[in-house]
Amino acid sequence: MLSDIKGSFIIAQTPFDDRGAVDLESIDSLTDFYLGHGADGFVVLGVSGEGGKLTPEEAQAVTARFIARAGGKPVIVGVSSPGTAQLALLTKQAMDAGAAGVMIAPAGGLRTEEELFGYFSTVFGMIGDVPTVLQDFPGASGVWMSVPSILRLVEAFPQIQVVKEEDLPSLEKISALRARQGRRVAILTGNNALYLPYEMGRGIDGPMAGFSHPEMLSGVYRLYTSGDVEGAHRLFDAYLPLVNYEAQGFWGVAARKEVMRRRGAIRHATMRMPGPKLSPAHMGELDLLLRNLERALERLG
Template sequence: MKLDHTAAGVYAIAATPFHPDGRLDTASVDRLTDFYVECGVTGLTILGIMGEAPKLEPEESLAITRQVVKRAGVPIIVGVSAPGFAAMRSLARSAMDLGAAGVMIAPPPSLRTDDQIVGYYAQAVEAIGDDIPFVIQDYPLTLTVVMTPGVIRRIVMDHPSCVMLKHEDWPGLEKISRLRAFQAAGEMKPISILCGNGGLFLDFEMERGADGAMTGYAFPDMLVDVVKLQKAGRRDDAHDLFDAHLPLVRYEQQQGIGLAVRKYVLQKRGAIAHDAQRRPASGLTPAAKAEIDYLLGRVARYDARAKI
C-alpha cells in the first residue's frame, strides 16, 4: 500500500500511549489503533510531533511502527524527521520494510532561504532513497520554516517520490488555492494535500481544494464526516457539524497544553488507558479539565459522540 498522490480522506495523527511512569503502553497502542480505524480514517500517521516522536528510543519507534502496521489494515505514514540523515535513512528504510506506506519529513528550524529548503529536501531524498514516497510537512508555526507555494512546487517537481503535502500553514487558505492553480495550469504535478492544525480550518480548506485532513483532533470521526459531507456537496451540513466542535478544536490548539488536552479526551473516549505523556511534559489543572468537560457537554448537544 505505497502512498501516492491520490491519497484523500483523513489520516489521523496518532498519539503515542504511555503508562504514568513513562513506559510505552503497548496494549493502548492496539486500542488506539482500533479506535482510529473504527472512526473511519483512511490512514494513520505515526511518530509525528504530537506523537512525541523525539522522546522515543529508536527501538521504540520501530516497535510502534511494527505494531501499528500489523494491526491497522490501512496505510501508515511514519514521521522520520531527525537531526541527521543517517537516523532518518535508518528509520525510513526500516519502516518501509515493515510495511509502511510512506514517510513524512519536516524541515529543520535552521532553514531560512528558499534554496536552503529545496536543498535540504534534495539531500533527504538522496539519503532515504527515491523509491520511498514522502510527505512534505509544512508547519511554520512550530518549525519556523516558511515555505512559499513556489518552494513547494520546486520540491514536488524535483522529486517524483514527493506525493503529498501536509499543509499546516496559518493562515494558509490562499496557499492551497495557489498550489491547485499551479496544478490546473500544468505547472506542477498532482499531489495530495491533507491539512493539519487540529482541523481548525478544515471547513474552508476542503473548499479551497484540500483532499482531507492529517491531524490529531480527538474526534477523528467528526473530521471524517466533514470531509465526506464536503465531497458530497453538503456544505451547510459540513459547516454545522464543524461549528459544533469548533470551541473544543480551538481549546485543543493551545500551545503548550494541546497534547495534554487531546490525550485527556482520548482517555475519556476509551481510546487509551492513560492520558500520560513522556517527560518533559505538560499537564492539565483541575480548572482546565473542568473547562474541557464543559465544552464536551456543549458539543454533545449537537453530536452525541461527545457524551462521554
Template sequence: MQLTNKAEGTFAIAPTPFDPEGGIDVKSVDSMCDFYTEVGCSGITVLGIMGEAPKLDADEAIAVASQVIKRADKLQVVVGVSAPGFAAMRSLARKAMDAGAAGVMIAPIPSLRTDDQIVTYFKQAIEAIGSDIPWVLQDYPLTLSVQMTPGVIRRIIQDLPSCVMLKHEDWPGLEKISTLRGFEKDGSMRPISILTGNGGLFLDFEMERGADGAMTGYAFPDMLVDVVRLSKEGRREDAHDLFDAHLPLARYEQQQGVGLAVRKYVMAKRGIIAHDAQRKPGSSLSAAGRAEVDYLLARLAIKDKRAAV
C-alpha cells in the same frame, strides 16, 4: 498499499500512548488503531510532532511504528522520520518501509532560511532515504519556523518525483492551497495530494479550497472523517454545522503547551486509550483545565452525542 498522489480522506495523527510510569502502553496502541479503523480513517500518521517522537529511542520508535502498521492493516500508515541527521532519518525510513509503512513524512530543519537551502535540504534527504520511498512534505512554519512559499513547494515537487503529498499546516494558508491547485491547472506542477493539519481548525474551508482531506490530530477524529466526507458529497451546510459544533473544543485543544494534554485527556475519557499520560518532560491539565474540558464536552454533546462520555 504505498502512498500515492491520489491519497485522500482522514489520516489521524496518532499520539503515542504511555502508561503512568512512562512506558509505552502497547494495549492502548492497539485500541487506538482499532478506533481509527472503526470510525473510517483512511490512514494513520505516527511519530509526528504531537506523537512525542523525540521522547522515544530508536528501538522504541520502530517498535511503535511496526505495531501500528500491523494492527491497522486496513489503513495506510505514514511514519514521521524527521531527524537532525540523515543517518537516523535513513535508518528509520528504511525500517518503517520494510515493516509495511505506506510512506514517510519529512519536515524541514528549523535552520533553513533561503529558498535554495530548503530545496537543497530535501534533495539531500531523499538521496539519503532513497528515491523509492514515497514521502510527505510537511509545511508547518508556525512550529518549525521555515517559510516555504508556493513556488518553493512547486520546485520540491517537480524536482523530487517521490514526493506524493503535502501536509499543509501554514496559517493562514487558504490562499496557498488555491495557488498550488492553480499550478496544477496551468500545468506548471504535477498533481499532488494535499492533506491539512493545524488540529483541523480550518478544515471546513480547506476542503472547499481543494484539499483532499485532513492529516491532523484531534480528540474526535470521527468528526474530521465526517467533515471530509460531507464536503466531498457537496453537503456544505451539514459539514459546517458539524464543524462549528466542535470548534470550541478544537480551539481549546490548540493551546500551546497543554494541547496534547487536552487531546489525551479526552481520548482517555472516550476509551480510545487507557491513560492520558505523557512521557516526561510533558504537560498536564490542572483541575480547572479538566473542568473546562468537561464543560466543553457537555456542551458539544447537545449537538454531537459522541461527546457524551
C-alpha cells in the same frame, strides 16, 4: 501511490503508561478507536504524536504495532530529525515494517531556497525512492517555504507525493498551490483541523490532523465530498469549541489524550516529559466542553 490518497488521515497519539513507558497495548485499542470512527489512514510519530521523545527502538516498536493493527489502511511515519543519518535510519525502519511512506519537514536552520533544495537533495540521495509527505509546518520546523519553492521541490523530487499544508494563513496558500501546480500531488491539512471545511472548499484531499473525536474529521470530509457543504459546516461548528481547546500546542495534546482516555481509546493520558500535566482547572474546562458538545450534537440530531 500516495499522490492519490483522499480521506481522513489521523495524526495518531503515542500512548504512554502512568510511568511514561510506551503502552503498546493501548496502541491496539487506539487504532481500533480511530478505525471505528472513520479513519482512512494514519500518521504516526508526528509532532503531536510526540515522535521526537522516543528512542529509535521505541519508534520502531510503535510503528510496527500501528501497522500491524491498521487492517491494511496506509500508515505514514514521521521521520523528521535534525540529523540526516537519524532520518535515514528511521525511514529504513519504517519502510521495512510496511509503512506506506514517510513524512519529512525541512530541518531547522534552513534560510534560503538553495539551502532548502540542498537539504532535500541530500535526504533523497540517502533514502532513495520512498513515497514522501512534505510537511509545511513552519510553526514547528522554523522554516518557511514559499509556494514557488514547494512547487519546485515537487517537480524536482518525484518522491514527494503529498504536501501537508499547515502554514498559516492556510487558505490562500492552498489555493495558490492548486492553481499553479504542474504534477498533481495530494494536499492534506493539519493545524488541529481548525479550518477544515474552508480548506475543503479550497481543494484539499482531506484532513491530516489529530482530534479526540475523529468522527468529526471523517464526518466533515464525507459530508463535504458528498455535496452537503452546509451539513459539513454544521457538524464542524458543533465541535469547534473543543477543536479550539485542543489547538493549544502540547497543552492541547494533553487535553486530547485526557478526552480519549475518558472515551476508552487509551488507558492513560500520560505525556512523556517534557510535557504538561493538566490541572483541576483544565479538567473542569473539559467537563464543560464535553457537556456542551453533547448538547450541540443532540440539537443536530
